[in-house]
Amino acid sequence: MSKVIQTCWILGLTLLLGCQQETPSKLSSVPQKDFISHQVIEWRLATSWPKNLPGLGMAPERFAQLVEQMSNGRLVITVYGAGELMPALSVFDGVSNGTIEMAHSASYYWKGKAPAAQFFSSIPFGLNAQQMNAWLHYGGGMELWEEVYQPFGVLPLAGGNTGMQMGGWFNKIIASPEDFKGLKMRLPGLGGEVLKKLGGVPVDALAGRELYGALQTGAIDAAEWVGPYNDLSLGLHQVAKYYYYPGWHEPGSTMEFLINQQAFSTLPNDLKMIVKVAARAINQDMLDDYTQGHIAAMDVLLNEHNVQVKLFPNTVIRALKYARDDVLNSEAAKDPLFNKVLESYMANEKSVKRYFSYTEDALSRFELDDKNQP
Amino acid sequence: MSKVIQTCWILGLTLLLGCQQETPSKLSSVPQKDFISHQVIEWRLATSWPKNLPGLGMAPERFAQLVEQMSNGRLVITVYGAGELMPALSVFDGVSNGTIEMAHSASYYWKGKAPAAQFFSSIPFGLNAQQMNAWLHYGGGMELWEEVYQPFGVLPLAGGNTGMQMGGWFNKIIASPEDFKGLKMRLPGLGGEVLKKLGGVPVDALAGRELYGALQTGAIDAAEWVGPYNDLSLGLHQVAKYYYYPGWHEPGSTMEFLINQQAFSTLPNDLKMIVKVAARAINQDMLDDYTQGHIAAMDVLLNEHNVQVKLFPNTVIRALKYARDDVLNSEAAKDPLFNKVLESYMANEKSVKRYFSYTEDALSRFELDDKNQP
Incomplete structure (x- = not known):
């Protein structure tokens, strides 16, 4: 007799025997686990x-x-x-x-x-x-x-x-798009391709736990991992001078x-x-x-480790953004399915960013400006 | 015999009879619904x-x-x-x-x-x-x-x-905080209390479906409901001149x-x-x-109904923000539990907004600025 049939028989018999006794009136208290x-x-x-x-x-x-x-x-x-x-x-x-x-x-x-x-x-x-x-x-x-x-x-x-994600940890000041030339940075995926367009050298074969050593020895000049929640535990603030923002390569x-x-x-x-x-x-x-993890870790990085948080200049962000359009278009030319998804994604991106410009982005912009008021 | 016992007997017999035949080898095909x-x-x-x-x-x-x-x-x-x-x-x-x-x-x-x-x-x-x-x-x-x-x-x-949520539908230009004086606006909750601080008259006894008529007859001068997804179906764009942003009263x-x-x-x-x-x-x-509903409805409002989307001036947003702090503090003085929740909320608000100023808000601010570049 196969195991299934055996189990089936036992269940059937158990049910029949169980039925001889008074069943409890609360249906929900029937021990379900026994049935299943x-x-x-x-x-x-x-x-x-x-x-x-x-x-x-x-x-x-x-x-x-x-x-x-x-x-x-x-x-x-x-x-x-x-x-x-x-x-x-x-x-x-x-x-x-x-x-x-x-x-x-x-x-x-x-x-x-x-x-x-x-x-x-x-x-x-x-x-x-x-x-x-x-x-x-x-x-x-x-x-x-x-x-x-x-x-x-x-x-x-x-x-x-x-x-x-944050813009990454750097051991070099990024003041203009030129500063990416020859920069060795842990940056996988399309972000890495964008960096390459600006003359940088993306490295994607490093696991998170290898970043500390690679930054310390100078094998790489910069690295992005995730954000404060994971970056703090890797200790990247101990081996890199600046924590850059805004992140541009992985917004969600x-x-x-x-x-x-x-x-x-x-x-x-x-x-x-x-x-x-x-x-x-x-x-x-x-x-x-x-x-919640990011905000707690960011508090620690700022208050206990005095991390230097630096803003990418607008010229840098703009150069990266234009390079991303080039990268997306050249990938789309090579692969019809990439192009199909790109079209859906971009139609959505345009529409949702316009909506956000009337809602969250507009309010946060006011709040950023207001904080800097005299 | 009670129904439970009856069901139980039938189940047991069904199982026993079912076991006489070759049972399918896939355990997952046993009809569970019969058991429970x-x-x-x-x-x-x-x-x-x-x-x-x-x-x-x-x-x-x-x-x-x-x-x-x-x-x-x-x-x-x-x-x-x-x-x-x-x-x-x-x-x-x-x-x-x-x-x-x-x-x-x-x-x-x-x-x-x-x-x-x-x-x-x-x-x-x-x-x-x-x-x-x-x-x-x-x-x-x-x-x-x-x-x-x-x-x-x-x-x-x-x-x-x-x-x-959006800032609401108005039949009056809001150019300064003074323009809220005497303004009758559907705006429930703490947002209404803030409006009151600026001399406005919050109305919260109106259901969504009553807003159209109230705006049309001039019973109210302004109304916020939710955002494009729900507002479009109420037809508020037909009876109000301006759709204001950013929403400040209900950010999430x-x-x-x-x-x-x-x-x-x-x-x-x-x-x-x-x-x-x-x-x-x-x-x-x-x-x-x-x-997704908001962005599709916003496209319709802008492209098919030529809705006039207006930005609250910074002076207005600032006055509203300072009034909210007053409202929160005076509520906290009246109710210890309100105060307890306020403290948790505010500690979090401060920390998370700082984090966002390094991430989403920073990137969206760049993108808003960049769009307006020559």
């Missing part, structure tokens, strides 16, 4: 982050907790940090070939497989967290993301946001949950929905965590 | 909005759908629009006294019961949506909200956000789910978690819906 414990599904989720890294690493742990609690233990997802099951940047392949059912990562890592993937993390001078979420969930973004990952058998869900970095399509399709409908809604809740939860 | 359909819990949720109003009214409908799907039909929540079960602003009492299990509303409506409640919707020149969510979920805000509602037996959950209006504590405590743990996580997902979903 034979249906435990176990999944493995690998991340691109060190286990339990604040922010990035905690989001998949919380996701797994929510799923387990909402499913009453029927879907148990074990989370593995980078390197525990596979290298940090092998998780997409792992999900695609079914070695693991899920991963937590960032879409711009897959630009070699699908250049259009980069839009679903963050692009220079692009959408902030609120604007990204609106585009993804009500502006057609998720449908495009699914289209980009479809050939790999991977289903994407938005999986958190770091908020706008979206993370992702990756799900093997075949595994997802075998879930019953309630568990499918539990996975999707848990991801949606974590998508906001990570941003809440980061926002 | 006898445990249906039915709740009623009343809102303060017209049934299915875009944004505000859709969020509780979507919430109920998520809960029903995730619970596999074990928790069914029926949503009632304003007036269907009780008047729009009776829903807090309804939840408190257990007439209904849940409501969807906005906390500033309860300022008469608990002045501190106003912080959990939005206060003039306060936190935007991202900042509110961070304060609520990682900065101690939710714990304070629970404390404020505890005496009423009501459990609050954040239930969506409209994003920053948070909505709320209210739950009767007693009803919540009787749910099994998995359903408790399903309710909380569904609310968290909807909290973001409404903001996504509003952001």
Whole structure:
């Protein structure tokens, strides 16, 4: 007798025997777990982050907790940090070939497989967290993301946001666009391509924990990582002179949950929905965590470590912005799918930035000006 | 034989009979609903909005759908629009006294019961949506909200956000703070108190659908409602000359789910978690819906209706901001709990606005300036 049939018999008999006795009148007190414990599904989720890294690493742990609690233990997802099951940047392949059912990562890592993937993390001078979420969930973004990952058998869900990242740590004053010439900077993705346009040398093969040493030895002149919440713990303020702003390269970095399509399709409908809604809740939860973590860490950097926070001059920001348009257009010319996503993204960017110019941006501009009043 | 025992017998027999045949090897295809359909819990949720109003009214409908799907039909929540079960602003009492299990509303409506409640919707020149969510979920805000509602037996959950609201529709030019003198404006809550400080006459007894007539007849000179997504459908552009910005009175209006504590405590743990996580997902979903809805409606207002969008002069914004500080301080002097929440809110506001001055606000300020470059 197969295990399934065996379990089925035991359940049936248990029910029949149980029915001989008086059943309790509170329906909700019937021990549900007994009915459904034979249906435990176990999944493995690998991340691109060190286990339990604040922010990035905690989001998949919380996701797994929510799923387990909402499913009453029927879907148990074990989370593995980078390197525990596979290298940090092998998780997409792992999900695609079914070695693991899920991963937590960032879409711009897959630009070699699908250049259009980069839009679903963050692009220079692009959408902030609120604007990204609106585009993804009500502006057609998720449908495009699914289209980009479809050939790999991977289903994407938005999986958190770091908020706008800082401009990075520098050991050199940036006073004009010329100062980027020859600058070796840890700056992955499209931001790196923009830097290259201005004569800089982007380095993207460094993991977060290697940045301290690379800045200390002068192997690189500058590095961006995330923002105060993660940067403070790496100690970057000890080996770099200036913390630059505003960040321009990743205005609202979206993370992702990756799900093997075949595994997802075998879930019953309630568990499918539990996975999707848990991801949606974590998508906001990570941003809440980061926002609060950033402001606390920024207070520490400013008050305890006297970090020198420097503003990029407007000429620099402008040069970077024009370079990003060049980069986007040349990528679009090479790849039709990149071009398709670019068109949707840009139509949205134009419209949402106009709206923000009447709302949040207008009020914050007043407040910035007002603070500097005599 | 009671219904429960009957159902139980049928279930047991069905299982035993089913086991005689080859069971499918996929565990997930066992029809779960049969095991648990006898445990249906039915709740009623009343809102303060017209049934299915875009944004505000859709969020509780979507919430109920998520809960029903995730619970596999074990928790069914029926949503009632304003007036269907009780008047729009009776829903807090309804939840408190257990007439209904849940409501969807906005906390500033309860300022008469608990002045501190106003912080959990939005206060003039306060936190935007991202900042509110961070304060609520990682900065101690939710714990304070629970404390404020505890005496009423009501459990609050954040239930969506409209994003920053627009400054309102005016039939009069606002060129200086003097122009508010005698101005009759629909502006509820603390925003109305601020207007009063400048000599204006706040009107808060008007429902959304009454604004058109009130502006048309001159009963009021100005009105703010939400923003383009809802304002366009009310036709306010047909009866008011100018659409003012930036909004200053509600920079990130948070909505709320209210739950009767007693009803919540009787749910099994998995359903408790399903309710909380569904609310968290909807909290973001409404903001996504509003952001995309606002930008589409703003395009229509500008391109098809040639709406005149006007900027409040800095002198006006500054006068409003200083008046808000007066209002907050005088409220705090009257109510210790208001003062307690104010202190938490203000410490957070100061810190998060400094952080934003290095990130989003700095970049958006550059972009606003850059657009006006020759």
